[in-house]
Amino acid sequence: MTAFDTSPDPADWEKHTNAREETVHEAADRGHAATDRYGNALVHFDPAAERKLRWKIDLYIIPTISLLYLFAFIDRANIGNAKIAGFDRDLKLKGYDYNIILSIFYVSYIIFEIPANMLCKKLGPGWFIPTTSLLFGICSFGTAFVKTRAQACGVRFLLGIFEAGMLPGIAYYLSRWYRRSELAFRLSLYIVMAPLAGAFGGLIASGILTRDSIGSLRTWRMIFVVEGIITCGLALISFLTLTDRPATARWLSQEERDLAIARVKSERVGVTEVLDEIDxxxxxxxxxxxxxxxxxxxxxxxxxxxxxxxxxxxTIIRTIYPKNTVVYQQLRTVPPYIIGGFFTVLFCFISWRIDRRQIIFIASAPLVMIGYIMFLASEEALTRYGATFLITAGAFSYGALCNAQVSANVVTDTARASAIGTNVMFGNIGGLISTWAFLPFDAPNYHIGNGLNLATSSAMFLVSILVLFWMKWNNKVRESKDVDAELAKVETRTMQDLDWKHPSFRWRP
Known part of the structure; x- marks a missing residue:
């Protein structure tokens, strides 16, 4: 494979960049950059070879992480299914007790978000992700045996610690394998498990609740036991199936390993090693x-x-269909999540093809806004149930797209780990807020909760537009700078540490 020239004037390549042609093997080697100082790739990649490699990576990695994240989200959200099956009654919860139990999870989740992702980088995702999955599976299993609010809070606090590294850890893990344009779609293939967890969680819960008991456990306790056991089983299997990074993938040939490393490195200006040391x-x-x-x-x-x-x-579905059975109410939670999953994959597929994310943020937010306007404007059951489909269609793709966006707009591996951790930490502050959005006194129409969500989705729309305009403006400012003059006194090692402050770096909307 030979190099190609991406400079405006090929005749001046050597004069202006001091770059030379590189093979894939050279570009993959530690100590070699895969770009010139202007951010131009020095290697030409065979599209057919890339497609073959990408498909192979998809088959080996995506199924395992998708199943792990599916049950991570189920283990987090199954408390909602347990609530309408008697969780709050058996624990004698009153007033805001249920909201407090939900909030405790997010306290530990937020605190440990960035540390967990840095630990993931330090230990390697191939060990960290299975280990933390096993631990939160044990916590989910243990929830079946709680008898008081204090015990429920303790288990949920531990669950938050061990789940803190899952979403950012998997996003960081995939950034080791995929180009920036490819990443959002691959993130969607596991983040789609969040809406599907709502669907499967409802199906599993309704199936479990058709049984009288499992051993001495009844009603909602059976949900936690069954789903916790499944999580632990998947975690143990993943110790054998997850490969830490391309360089250690036994299922890739040496040529494929070099290609996997070089193509990721070719998008990172000034970087000579994909996996750097934390500093x-x-x-x-x-x-x-x-x-x-x-x-x-x-x-x-x-x-x-x-x-x-x-x-x-x-709970919202129960207020819409209050006279139906619990199993019926559980099953009615499934269709909105299926629609949410479909649009998550669709929007991220479009993002892959156009290599853009910000414009999809802007296009998705109005769907959520319209859904909450419908909730506020009508008390008719069919209208309110229809609104949940619009909301899930617009909201669920942000998990993949936001993580892909922060990953695309940093350079070094360390910065990527901390950026993704920061993004998910902020996201879970939103999760903490959500635990107080729907309060008991606001039932059954939840005007305060729906009004809050209309406000946040409207703000999301406006912030997305502002960030897009800022990125375009700042890129124009960067284009006016003399790269050679900016880098004239910068040492090679210092140049690698510049990250997004490198004068050749451009924001990728």
């Missing part, structure tokens, strides 16, 4: 990246809706 400067570059902060705010606003649906959709 404070690059960690802070990821956290305080302007696009990371703007995108994280969008994800926070979106999660008020997404996490609120996870915990309260069964």
């Amino acid at each position: 404070t400067a690059k960690t802070l570059r990821g956290i305080f990246n302007p696009v990371t902060l703007g995108t994280s705010l969008i994800f926070l606003l979106d999660n008020v809706t997404v996490q609120g649906l996870a915990f309260f959709l069964p």
Whole structure:
């Protein structure tokens, strides 16, 4: 495979860049950059070879992480199914007790978000993700045996610690394997498990509740036992199936490993190694990246809706169909999640093809806004139930797109780990807010909760537009700078640490 020239004037390539042609093997080698100082790729990649490699990676990695995340979300959200099966009655919960139990989960989740993702980088995702999956599976199993509010709070706090690294950890893990344009769609293939978890959670819960007991356990306790056991089983299998990084993938040939490394490196200006050592400067570059902060705010606003649906959709459905059986109510939670899953994959597929994410943020938010306007404007059951379909269609794709966006707008691996951790941490602040969105005194129409979600989705729409305009404006400012003059006194090692402050870096909307 030979290099290709992406400069405006091929005759001046050597004069202006001091770059030379590189093979895939050279570009993959540690100590070699795969771009020139202007961010142009130095290697030409055979599209057929890339397609073959991408398909192989998809088959080996996506199924395992998707199943793990499916049950991570089920283990988090099954408390909503348990609630309408008697959880609050058996624990003698009153007033805001249920909201407190939900909030405790997010306290630990938020605190441990960034540390968990940095630990994921340190240990390697191939060990970290299965281990943390096993631990939160045990917590889910243990929830079946709680008898008081305090015990429920303790288990949920531990669940938050061990689940903190899942969403950002998998997003970071996939960034080791895929180009920025490919990442959103691959993230969607596991994040789609969040809406599907709502669907499967309802189906599994309704199926379990048709039984009288499992051993001495009855009603909602059976839900936690069955789903916790499944999670633990999947975690043990994943110790054998997850490969830490391309360089250690035994199922890839040496040529395929080099191609996997080189193509990721070719999008990272000034970087000579894909997996760098953790240091404070690059960690802070990821956290305080302007696009990371703007995108994280969008994800926070979106999660008020997404996490609120996870915990309260069964309750909302019960207010719409109050005279039907619990099993019927559980089953009615399934269709909106199926629609949400479909649009998550669709929007992220479009993102892959156009290599854009910000415009999809802007297009999705109005669907959520219209859904909550319908909730506020009508008390008719069919209208309100229809609104849940619009809300899930618009809201659920942000999980994949926001993580892909912050990943696309940093350079180093360390900055990527901290940026994704920051994004998910902000998102879970939105989750914490969501636990107080639907309050007992606001039932059955929940005007306050629906009004809050209309406000957050409207803000999400406006912030998405503002971030897009800022990225375009700042790129124009960067284009006016003399790259050679900016880098003249910068050492090679320092150049790698510049990350998004590198003068050749451009924001990728």
